Amino acid sequence: MDTAEEELWGKDDEEIYDDCEDEGDAEMPAEDDSSAAMSEEKMYLPGDTMPENASLTFDPSAYLTFNEWTAEWPCLSVDILPDALGASRQTFPMTAYIVAGSQAGEEGADEILVQKISDIKQTSKQFEDDEDEDDDSDDEDGASQARLQTFGIKHKGAINRIKACPHPGNIIATWSDRGKVYLYDVTEPVAALDKGEKCVRHSKRAAEFSFRHQDEGYALGWSRVVPYRMASGDNASFIHVWNRRDDGSWAVNPKPCAAHTASVEDIEWSPSEQNVFASCGADRSIRIWDVRTGNRCAISVEAHPTHDLNALSWNRCEQHLLCSGADDGSFQVWDLRSFPKGSPEPVANFKWHTDAVTSVEWHPTDASVICVTGEDNQVSIWDMAVETDAEASSAGSASSQRDVPPQLLFIHQGQQHVKDAHWHSQLPGVIVSTAENGFNLFKTISVTQ
Numbered sequence: 001m002d003t004a005e006e007e008l009w010g011k012d013d014e015e016i017y018d019d020c021e022d023e024g025d026a027e028m029p030a031e032d033d034s035s036a037a038m039s040e041e042k043m044y045l046p047g048d049t050m051p052e053n054a055s056l057t058f059d060p061s062a063y064l065t066f067n068e069w070t071a072e073w074p075c076l077s078v079d080i081l082p083d084a085l086g087a088s089r090q091t092f093p094m095t096a097y098i099v100a101g102s103q104a105g106e107e108g109a110d111e112i113l114v115q116k117i118s119d120i121k122q123t124s125k126q127f128e129d130d131e132d133e134d135d136d137s138d139d140e141d142g143a144s145q146a147r148l149q150t151f152g153i154k155h156k157g158a159i160n161r162i163k164a165c166p167h168p169g170n171i172i173a174t175w176s177d178r179g180k181v182y183l184y185d186v187t188e189p190v191a192a193l194d195k196g197e198k199c200v201r202h203s204k205r206a207a208e209f210s211f212r213h214q215d216e217g218y219a220l221g222w223s224r225v226v227p228y229r230m231a232s233g234d235n236a237s238f239i240h241v242w243n244r245r246d247d248g249s250w251a252v253n254p255k256p257c258a259a260h261t262a263s264v265e266d267i268e269w270s271p272s273e274q275n276v277f278a279s280c281g282a283d284r285s286i287r288i289w290d291v292r293t294g295n296r297c298a299i300s301v302e303a304h305p306t307h308d309l310n311a312l313s314w315n316r317c318e319q320h321l322l323c324s325g326a327d328d329g330s331f332q333v334w335d336l337r338s339f340p341k342g343s344p345e346p347v348a349n350f351k352w353h354t355d356a357v358t359s360v361e362w363h364p365t366d367a368s369v370i371c372v373t374g375e376d377n378q379v380s381i382w383d384m385a386v387e388t389d390a391e392a393s394s395a396g397s398a399s400s401q402r403d404v405p406p407q408l409l410f411i412h413q414g415q416q417h418v419k420d421a422h423w424h425s426q427l428p429g430v431i432v433s434t435a436e437n438g439f440n441l442f443k444t445i446s447v448t449q
Contacts, residue, residue, distance in 0.1 A: 045404070046378055046411065047354060056413070063123045063442055064429070065092070067146045068414075070438035071113060075100035076419040078434040079164040079172070081114075081190070087426050093146075094120040094427055096441065097190060099172050100434060101159025110159060111152040111202060112174060114186050116193040117441060120146045146441075151189035152201040156180070163220040167227040171208070179216045181232045182207040183250065209250040214238060219281075221267030224316075225274050231257075233264025233279060241291055257289050259297035266312040272319050280309035280324055288339065299339045303332065303346075311360045317367035321347075325357030331372050333384060348384060350405060358418060364425040369409075369447055371431055373421045379412040379433050379440075381447055409446040 044056060060066065081097035095118040104110045157176035165171040170187040185208050192200065211232070219233030228244035238256035245251055262282035270276040275291045276298075284307065288299040303309055304326045311325035325331040330353070332346035355375035363369035368385035386407045415435035424430040429443045 060123050063444055065120055065123045065443045067441045069148050073102040073104040074436045075102050075434050077101050077162045078420050079162055080422050080424050081164050089427055092122040098432055099162055099164055101162040101174055103158040110155045112155050114151040114189040116149045118147045149193045150199050151193055153205050154202050160218045161220050163222055165222050166224050173220050175217055175220055177216050180210050180212050183209040211252045219264040219267045221269050223269040224271055231267045231277055233267055235263040239264055255295055257295040259287055265310050268312045268314040271314055271316040280312045282308040284309055301339055310357055313360045313362045315362045316364055323360045323370055325360040327356045329353035329355055331357050331360055359420045361422055364423050371421050373418040375417050377416055379418055379421055381410040382407045383409050410444045
């Protein structure tokens with residue numbers, strides 16, 4: 001198992017950021033009479049007691065790339081914009097486009113951030129090749145540099161959730177804390193960034209369409225099967241299904257999907273079925289819907305006995321698998337084939353995070369790998385294909401402070417109260433995460449494809 005530890009260093013420059021300029025702040029403290037015992041670096045696991053005068057260090061050898069940057073206001077939701085630069089891009093330097101939504105806390109200050117991160121360099125190599133001694137792409141201290149460009153669009157209200165449509169057109173959806181869901185076309189902002197705009201803020205652009213729910217909400221989900229089909233769920237327990245007409249206008253079914261008994265927290269469309277989606281909520285249930293049945297819930301499962309469900313992800317490769325994340329820090333893997341039986345048990349259940357799970361997402365091409373984020377400042381990466389070795393597990397328990405599940409591949413730290421993370425489907429292994437103190441873009445040595 002590979003683990004990594006790091007300390008996040010604040011940066012004020014939003015346009016150009018340099019991940020190595022403050023790295024000295026993260027070195028172990030200079031040894032003196034009071035800290036001589038701390039001169040040896042040791043592995044740290046979240047929850048371990050840190051001796052006095054100890055600090056965490058960033059280990060660049062655990063990453064193929066690592067980049068961080070901040071925004072003026074916390075952005076508690078982020079998503080990745082599909083681009084036309086090609087699929088499965090493994091070569092450095094890389095380029096990525098993201099969208100994020102602010103929670104400013106000041107009237108009129110919120111905006112959508114459309115960002116281009118370019119010149120993403122390699123931090124370290126997974127395998128050192130004796131024939132390749134060229135370090136031109138690496139900085140001396142191992143951290144990478146990248147260039148950030150930002151195009152800000154004024155938004156009515158704080159943004160609870162932002163989702164990019166997976167189909168062509170650069171359409172994004174935002175959930176406002178004022179009870180409306182907005183659709184924006186960000187084609188022109190992306191074009192401006194491609195032309196070299198460094199930073200445009202508070203641009204006034206009208207939404208393409210909006211729809212008012214009975215209450216504010218968080219759940220948004222785009223279908224990957226039917227172009228421009230979406231569902232939005234609110235805190236009043238209602239879900240509305242959206243479609244784009246042939247003339248480009250939008251239609252929202254005014255009759256909601258109504259079966260949840262508390263707020264709807266997340267929505268995931270089936271990766272293969274046109275009319276089927278799943279939802280989870282504060283009523284601790286997972287519900288499966290078929291829009292052809294008059295917006296009635298087809299299957300309902302109580303997925304957690306005591307805590308709200310916050311997040312949901314549908315496996316794109318093994319389409320009978322669903323993952324859910326709960327308020328108690330646990331996440332579960334479900335086999336949908338067992339749902340019609342009435343009281344299914346999860347095929348896997350892990351309680352690693354010590355605070356609420358805020359997002360879960362299956363890897364887009366590896367059926368067994370999951371990324372999980374939590375309020376406990378962790379982004380954890382898991383491989384469900386790893387089997388537990390009972391003998392090794394017993395030996396490990398006797399010699400360690402606590403059990404580390406063998407399925408746990410990697411722990412990424414340094415962000416405070418991590419809210420959201422996504423795999424980049426065109427940059428294999430790359431994850432973009434957002435938290436109260438900024439963004440990270442990274443690729444670990446544990447998941448390279």
